[in-house]
Each structure stands twice: as C-alpha cells, then as structure tokens.
Amino acid sequence: MSQQAQRKESIQDTTIVDTDVHLSVPAKEVAKYTDEPYRSHMANTGYAPLPSSGWDRNLAGKIEHYTVQSPEDVQQRLCEEFQIDYPILNATSKLPRLPQSDLAVNLMSAYNDLLIDQYLDEYNHFYGLASLATQKPDKAAEELDRLGDEDQIVGAYIATTGPNPPLGDPEYDILYQAAQDNDIHIAYHGSGGAFMFEFPRQNQSFEKFIEVHTMAHTWSQMMTLSSLLVHGVPEKFPDLNFTFLEAGIGWIPMMMFRLNKEYSIRRSEAPLLKKSPEEYIREFYFASQPIGEANDPTHMKQLIDMVGVDALTFASDYPHWDFDHPDALEQYLSTFDEEGRQKVMYKNASDAFALEL
Amino acid sequence: MTDHIVASVDELEEGGRIITQLNGREICVFNIDGEYYAYNNWCAHQAGPVCEGNITGTTEASFDPESLEVSLEYCHEGEILNCPWHGWEYEVKSGKCLSRQKVQLPSYPVRIEEEEIIVTL
Ligand code: FES
Numbered sequence: 158m159s160q161q162a163q164r165k166e167s168i169q170d171t172t173i174v175d176t177d178v179h180l181s182v183p184a185k186e187v188a189k190y191t192d193e194p195y196r197s198h199m200a201n202t203g204y205a206p207l208p209s210s211g212w213d214r215n216l217a218g219k220i221e222h223y224t225v226q227s228p229e230d231v232q233q234r235l236c237e238e239f240q241i242d243y244p245i246l247n248a249t250s251k252l253p254r255l256p257q258s259d260l261a262v263n264l265m266s267a268y269n270d271l272l273i274d275q276y277l278d279e280y281n282h283f284y285g286l287a288s289l290a291t292q293k294p295d296k297a298a299e300e301l302d303r304l305g306d307e308d309q310i311v312g313a314y315i316a317t318t319g320p321n322p323p324l325g326d327p328e329y330d331i332l333y334q335a336a337q338d339n340d341i342h343i344a345y346h347g348s349g350g351a352f353m354f355e356f357p358r359q360n361q362s363f364e365k366f367i368e369v370h371t372m373a374h375t376w377s378q379m380m381t382l383s384s385l386l387v388h389g390v391p392e393k394f395p396d397l398n399f400t401f402l403e404a405g406i407g408w409i410p411m412m413m414f415r416l417n418k419e420y421s422i423r424r425s426e427a428p429l430l431k432k433s434p435e436e437y438i439r440e441f442y443f444a445s446q447p448i449g450e451a452n453d454p455t456h457m458k459q460l461i462d463m464v465g466v467d468a469l470t471f472a473s474d475y476p477h478w479d480f481d482h483p484d485a486l487e488q489y490l491s492t493f494d495e496e497g498r499q500k501v502m503y504k505n506a507s508d509a510f511a512l513e514l
Numbered sequence: 515m516t517d518h519i520v521a522s523v524d525e526l527e528e529g530g531r532i533i534t535q536l537n538g539r540e541i542c543v544f545n546i547d548g549e550y551y552a553y554n555n556w557c558a559h560q561a562g563p564v565c566e567g568n569i570t571g572t573t574e575a576s577f578d579p580e581s582l583e584v585s586l587e588y589c590h591e592g593e594i595l596n597c598p599w600h601g602w603e604y605e606v607k608s609g610k611c612l613s614r615q616k617v618q619l620p621s622y623p624v625r626i627e628e629e630e631i632i633v634t635l
Contacts, residue, residue, distance in 0.1 A: 160539070218596075220598065481560065
C-alpha cells in the first residue's frame with residue numbers, strides 16, 4: 158500500500174460512494190459492441206471518432222496522464238488506493254456532440270453494453286450510468302427501456318455541453334419519461350472538450366485552456382438548470398432525481414437566489430412551477446468535485462453549508478487531471494455532525510440513484 | 515533526530531531520485547546538479563505522491579510597460595518538480611511551491627559521508 162493509501166482513519170472507516178468515475182474506452186474496444194457499418198468505422202479509423210477540442214490537458218508533461226481501461230484499474234487504483242466503496246462509472250461523455258446522429262445512437266448502446274459487460278458484471282460494488290445520445294430523444298428513451306432491468310445501471314449520464322436545444326426543452330420529455338418509468342435517475346455532466354464549439358462565439362477566442370476549463374462545466378450546468386426549471390421538468394417528472402456533476406458547488410447559491418428573484422418578477426414565463434426555484438434546487442443533488450480552493454477555508458465551509466448536507470455528494474472525477482481525493486472534501490466536513498458527514502460521503506448519492514448499499 | 519543511510523552516491527546519479535521508507539514516511543532524495551535534496555513524498559495540495567512527478571522547466575512572463583509587450587521565457591529546466599496528480603509546481607531545490615507563496619514541501623537535511631547519502635529525520 159502506498160503512503161497515499163494509508164490515509165486518515167476517518168476516510169477508511171467511512172463508506173464512500175463516488176458519483177463521477179470516467180472510463181477511457183479505446184475506439185477499437187467499443188467497436189466490438191457496435192453494428193455495421195459503425196463497427197468497421199470504429200475499428201479502422203485513425204481519426205478520433207468522437208469530437209474533441211484538442212487542448213493539452215497534461216500541460217506538456219507536467220501532469221501525469223491517467224486512464225482507466227479495465228475493471229482492475231478501477232478496483233486497485235480508485236477503490237483500494239482512495240478507499241472508494243462504490244464507484245459510479247460512466248463510459249463516454251461526448252455522444253451529444255457527434256454531428257452524425259446515427260453513429261451517436263449506435264454508439265450509445267455500444268458504450269452501455271461495454272460498461273455492463275466489461276465492468277459491472279465484474280464487480281458487484283460497481284454501479285454505472287448509461288450514456289445517452291440526446292440527438293434523438295426517442296432513441297434515448299428506447300435505450301432506457303432496454304436497460305431498465307439492469308440493476309447496476311442506476312442513472313443516465315447526459316452531457317450538458319452540446320445538447321441543443323437546452324435540456325429542459327419538451328423535446329426531451331420522452332427521455333425523462335422513460336428514465337422515470339425505469340427508475341433510472343439523471344446525472345448531468347459538463348465538459349471542457351465541447352465548450353469551444355458551443356455557447357457564445359467569444360469562447361472560440363479563448364487562448365488558454367485555463368479560461369475554458371474554469372467556465373465550461375459550470376456554464377453548461379447553469380444553462381441546464383435554468384432550462385429544467387423554466388420548463389418545469391421537476392414538476393413534470395416528480396419521481397426523477399437530478400444530480401449535477403463536475404461543476405463544483407460555488408454556482409449553486411448564486412442560481413438559487415438569482416432564479417428566485419427572476420421568478421418573482423417573471424413567474425408567468427415559468428408557469429409550471431409551484432414553488433420557488435430555490436426549493437426545487439434544494440431537491441437536486443450536486444457533486445463536490447472540483448472542490449473549490451478558497452484562500453480562507455471558512456468560506457468553503459459556509460458554501461457547503463449554503464448548498465446543504467442534504468444535497469452534496471462526493472465525486473472524485475478520477476482519473477482526470479483535476480480529480481479530487483476524498484480528503485479534499487472531508488476536511489471541510491468537520492463542522493457537521495456524523496449524520497451530515499455520512500449524507501455527503503454516501504447517503505445522498507445512495508438516495509439520488511436509489512442504490513442498494 | 516536519527517541518521518538514515520539511503521543509498522551510496524553511485525546509486526543516485528545526477529537528475530535521479532530515490533524514494534524510500536523512513537520511519538513510516540516516504541522520503542525522496544533528489545540529486546540535482548550534484549546537490550542532494552530530501553522531501554516527503556506528500557503533496558501540499560491533496561497529498562499526492564509529489565516526488566514521483568516529472569521534473570521540467572516552467573514558463574515565466576514579463577511585461578514591458580513601454581512597449582506593452584509580454585515576453586515569455588521557458589526557464590529553470592530541470593529544476594521544477596510537478597506533482598503527477600494535478601500538476602502543482604515546486605522548485606526542486608527549495609521545495610517552494612510556485613503558485614502558493616506560503617506553501618513549501620517539508621525537507622530534511624542530507625549529507626554525504628564516506629560515499630553514502632545520509633538523511634536526518
Ligand atoms: S496532490 Fe499534488 S497537485 Fe494535487
């Protein structure tokens with residue numbers, strides 16, 4: 158065991174659910190689960206079949222490039238090294254950015270089959286999020302129906318940087334209906350990779366990835382959350398839970414209070430809502446990563462308090478270069494009682510995705 | 515304070531490093547330009563294995579208010595230790611963190627005696 162694995166006892170003694178673990182699936186590997194002509198396309202292409210912005214995430218060798226390419230990688234490098242008891246895995250984040258919607262639809266079931274076959278079937282304590290292609294909401298709904306009986310598929314992973322129109326649009330109602338019918342909860346996830354193609358044109362003039370990456374996830378998630386509320390999605394699908402991954406938590410109080418203000422003035426533009434935006438947002442779940450790094454740690458504690466121990470879940474985002482170790486969140490939880498700590502480290506995630514722990 | 519023999523000098527060439535367990539801690543000894551430095555393998559950020567990271571240079575910039583030009587320089591090649599987990603940069607000779615003024619890797623005295631590298635803990 159490395160020194161890093163022999164951490165605080167509090168981490169070792171706590172059950173931890175990690176809501177955001179990324180697999181790196183080579184094109185050739187996913188090809189095995191696709192149908193022709195996509196199989197040949199994926200098996201033979203030298204061109205990355207999924208769009209990417211091409212930033213140098215590893216800073217010319219300053220940061221190690223980790224990938225997770227086998228269930229043993231997840232087990233050893235994440236579960237054992239970081240003391241994660243239940244990782245919730247996702248297999249790809251880029252489907253909604255693919256211009257070829259037929260390929261995206263075919264890849265959707267391919268990634269999901271691969272996730273089940275190569276990972277979830279290997280370890281009972283692994284859970285998975287089904288990747289959805291949002292280009293064809295009816296196909297995504299069919300996919301959710303297909304996966305409904307898979308016990309270890311606990312949520313649907315929807316990339317929020319890319320879908321057009323934004324994800325509250327009634328065009329996606331069929332997808333949300335299928336998710337609700339199958340008890341598959343929703344996890345939204347932004348990305349820096351698609352950000353440069355989307356959003357206002359000024360993005361395309363950012364010259365440094367630090368600018369893109371500071372904005373991308375948060376902005377995508379803010380757009381998604383506004384769209385959900387204004388279209389009344391939580392009212393239409395009251396049994397669905399919504400989790401927001403990888404945007405940190407600093408944006409949440411801002412959205413609560415700003416939407417409250419807008420809603421008081423412009424309620425007639427969001428007529429499906431029956432209560433204040435803040436009340437809906439307090440029913441959503443938010444993953445901690447990337448945990449903010451305030452100069453004054455008491456400010457982080459206040460922020461966690463504002464978001465609330467009922468809403469916060471732990472996420473590592475492993476193996477990406479901005480992942481968080483559980484300690485990074487845990488150090489801020491000392492002001493909460495044991496019940497609050499447990500909610501954040503595993504109970505909220507368990508509720509959000511209806512896990513059987 | 516106890517002395518620990520980590521290795522003999524010919525086991526640690528210039529630019530190299532040795533990571534070893536001393537008193538339950540992972541300690542790394544670097545040889546940079548013939549000088550020896552010892553640190554905990556424990557990053558100030560999230561406690562990653564900082565000493566296992568790549569040693570590179572870094573980029574510095576200066577602004578000339580006359581011409582309004584920014585000039586970039588790639589410098590300190592071989593002197594910057596990058597934590598492999600998230601890339602926090604440290605000066606390998608001082609343990610100082612480049613982005614956080616008050617952050618410093620805990621260091622230990624190293625000396626050479628009779629061709630042996632000795633760390634005092
Ligand atoms: S743990 Fe070293 S940079 Fe994060």
